[in-house]
Amino acid sequence: VAAEAARDDDLAGLADLEQRLTAARESPDAAPDSGELDRLAAAARSTRQAETDSRLSLRTAEERARALHGRADSLTRSADQERAARDRAADRRRRRRREAQEADVLGKAAHVVLARLERSLRYAAGRRAEAETARADREQSLTAGRGRLRELESELAGLTDTVHRDEILRAEERMRMEQLEQRSLDELGLGLETLVADYGPDQLVPAASVPGDEHDAAPEHVPFVRDQQQKRLRAAERDLAQLGRINPLALEEFSALEERHKFLSEQLDDLKKTRRDLLDIVSDVDERVEQAFTEAYADVSREFAVVFARLFPGGEGSLVLTDPGDMLATGVEVEARPPGKKIKRLSLLSGGERSLVAVAFLVALFKARPSPFYILDEVEAALDDVNLGRLLEIYEELREASQLVVITHQKRTMEVADALYGVSMRGDGVSAVISQRLREAEPA
Numbered sequence: 001v002a003a004e005a006a007r008d009d010d011l012a013g014l015a016d017l018e019q020r021l022t023a024a025r026e027s028p029d030a031a032p033d034s035g036e037l038d039r040l041a042a043a044a045r046s047t048r049q050a051e052t053d054s055r056l057s058l059r060t061a062e063e064r065a066r067a068l069h070g071r072a073d074s075l076t077r078s079a080d081q082e083r084a085a086r087d088r089a090a091d092r093r094r095r096r097r098r099e100a101q102e103a104d105v106l107g108k109a110a111h112v113v114l115a116r117l118e119r120s121l122r123y124a125a126g127r128r129a130e131a132e133t134a135r136a137d138r139e140q141s142l143t144a145g146r147g148r149l150r151e152l153e154s155e156l157a158g159l160t161d162t163v164h165r166d167e168i169l170r171a172e173e174r175m176r177m178e179q180l181e182q183r184s185l186d187e188l189g190l191g192l193e194t195l196v197a198d199y200g201p202d203q204l205v206p207a208a209s210v211p212g213d214e215h216d217a218a219p220e221h222v223p224f225v226r227d228q229q230q231k232r233l234r235a236a237e238r239d240l241a242q243l244g245r246i247n248p249l250a251l252e253e254f255s256a257l258e259e260r261h262k263f264l265s266e267q268l269d270d271l272k273k274t275r276r277d278l279l280d281i282v283s284d285v286d287e288r289v290e291q292a293f294t295e296a297y298a299d300v301s302r303e304f305a306v307v308f309a310r311l312f313p314g315g316e317g318s319l320v321l322t323d324p325g326d327m328l329a330t331g332v333e334v335e336a337r338p339p340g341k342k343i344k345r346l347s348l349l350s351g352g353e354r355s356l357v358a359v360a361f362l363v364a365l366f367k368a369r370p371s372p373f374y375i376l377d378e379v380e381a382a383l384d385d386v387n388l389g390r391l392l393e394i395y396e397e398l399r400e401a402s403q404l405v406v407i408t409h410q411k412r413t414m415e416v417a418d419a420l421y422g423v424s425m426r427g428d429g430v431s432a433v434i435s436q437r438l439r440e441a442e443p444a
Contacts, residue, residue: 018044200224201224201226202224203224204221204222204223204224205221205222205223205224205229206220206221206222207220207221207222286328289328290327290328293327293328294327296368296369297319297321297332299368299369300319300361300364300365300368300369301318301319301364302368303363303364303365303367303368304317304318304319304334304360304361304364305317305318306364307360307363307364307367307394308336308357308360308364310390310393310394311356311359311360311387311390311391311394312336312338312339312356312360313339314339314340315336315337315338315339315341316336316337317334317335317336317337317357317360318335319332319333319334319335320332320333320334320335321333334346334357334361336349336353336357338353351382352382352383352384352387355379355380355381355382355383356383356387356391358379359379359380359391362376362379363394363398366398366402367398370401370402371402372402372403373402373403373404373405374398374402374403374404374405375405375406375407376404376405376406376407376408377407378407378408378409379391380408380410380413381408381409381410385412388410388412388413389412392412392413392416395413395416396416417438418437418438418439419435419436419437419438420435420436420437420438421433421434421435422434422435422436
């Protein structure tokens with residue numbers, strides 16, 4: 001409060017001094033006194049400094065007052081909390097005394113209950129021992145009863161199985177008797193009573209006859225002995241099984257098989273005859289093929305040597321058979337030796353030489369077996385000018401008797417042609433065939 005009062009006084013003095021300074025500056029009549037102005041200015045500065053100090057003191061006092069208020073509030077809250085804690089502690093002490101009293105009462109009651117429980121436990125233990133003894137006796141009796149029950153069940157199962165087997169056997173016997181009765185009716189035409197009366201075990205049966213014994217004209221009748229008759233039955237069944245089943249359609253089947261055998265025999269004879277004819281034809285064809293191949297090989301080999309000598313001046317070329325003894329299965333190898341070389345295998349020649357050897361072989365074929373026309377597709381593409389000139393000379397010879405259609409890009413080949421045909425692309429992208437005849441055909 002004192003700081004606020006001092007601040008108010010300083011503000012009032014400062015305002016007075018500022019008014020006086022302003023009035024002095026604005027008064028035009030009187031000349032201002034510099035000493036007075038300085039004094040007033042100094043007084044204003046001191047007053048401002050005092051105001052600043054007062055404001056600082058006021059701020060400090062306010063901060064201290066706020067701190068004191070905060071501490072007072074904190075102390076007040078601490079006091080309230082302490083009072084609440086003392087109240088809670090008093091409540092806990094009262095609750096504990098009450099609980100102690102209750103626990104004392106419960107302890108006394110527990111001693112009484114414990115004594116009663118001990119008496120009850122001793123009584124229950126005695127009853128439990130008696131119950132266990134009775135249970136052991138009952139379990140022993142139950143075990144013995146179960147064992148007896150299992151024995152009876154096993155015996156019952158055995159009796160049941162025996163009864164079932166007996167019933168099955170009786171049913172099988174009845175079925176067997178019914179089958180025998182039906183078999184007797186089907187095979188013999190005799191009923192069961194008639195069969196037993198005429199052929200029963202009390203009747204005499206014929207004695208077994210020995211095959212090949214001619215002294216016994218008629219077998220004697222002997223009493224029925226089951227074992228002997230069963231032996232006779234088994235022997236007869238074996239003999240019958242060896243004979244096999246009787247086929248009543250055997251004669252018809254034999255006739256059909258005989259006819260089929262005759263038909264197949266005739267077909268087999270035809271096949272054999274046809275085979276002989278085919279073998280004769282094959283032999284004749286082989287002879288003609290061998291003759292034609294031999295003649296063609298001789299002609300081609302002769303012409304190949306001549307043409308090779310023209311295309312390779314100073315060189316040698318020949319055709320060799322791989323198997324001369326078998327003209328139908330033999331192969332043909334080409335041996336070529338260009339001038340100045342000793343090699344004969346085509347794989348060791350250059351590309352142009354191999355191409356020229358192939359051309360020589362083709363021309364030899366053309367000369368050995370002439371044709372009305374030939375189609376050659378760029379056969380001179382790999383040849384140089386000298387070899388090309390030699391090939392063109394052969395072309396001139398071939399076209400004397402045949403017509404040549406040559407596909408080429410060589411200018412010299414085009415120059416010796418009678419007519420040219422080319423394919424050109426027009427401006428619209430469509431291909432067009434162009435032909436040009438270079439010379440007229442000579443009159444025959």
